[in-house]
Amino acid sequence: MARKDFDVVIIGGGINGAGIARDAAERGLSVYLAEKNDFAHGTTFRSTKLIHGGLRYLEHYEIGLVRESLREREILLKQAPH
Structure with a gap:
């Protein structure tokens, strides 16, 4: 991956990371979201989803x-x- 500067770097693609990424992007910031597994794989996947x-x-x-x-x-x- 070529080096690129981002306004926000988020580690973790669960509900919190994805929500923060969305909010930052809606505010016009460039966002890099890093997740080692599939998105919503960890705690978010195992939640009650309520x-x-x-x-x-x-x-x-x-x-x-x-x-x-x-x-x-x-x-x-x-x-x-x-």
């Missing part, structure tokens, strides 16, 4: 976190309805 709605924060009366979690969940569902 989207957290923030309701567990109610147990500790963290109403602000519940609202934030629900807003973020709504954004995710709009971006990736499948």
Whole structure:
């Protein structure tokens, strides 16, 4: 691979790495995402694949976190309805 400069280098192609890469690219940054296995191979692959709605924060009366979690969940569902 020829040497190239990137604004952001991300190691790990799981949900966090892929999400950070997408966000950085949407902001106009050049991104290099490195993953030694197939993407979403590690922890992301072994997860329950459920989207957290923030309701567990109610147990500790963290109403602000519940609202934030629900807003973020709504954004995710709009971006990736499948």
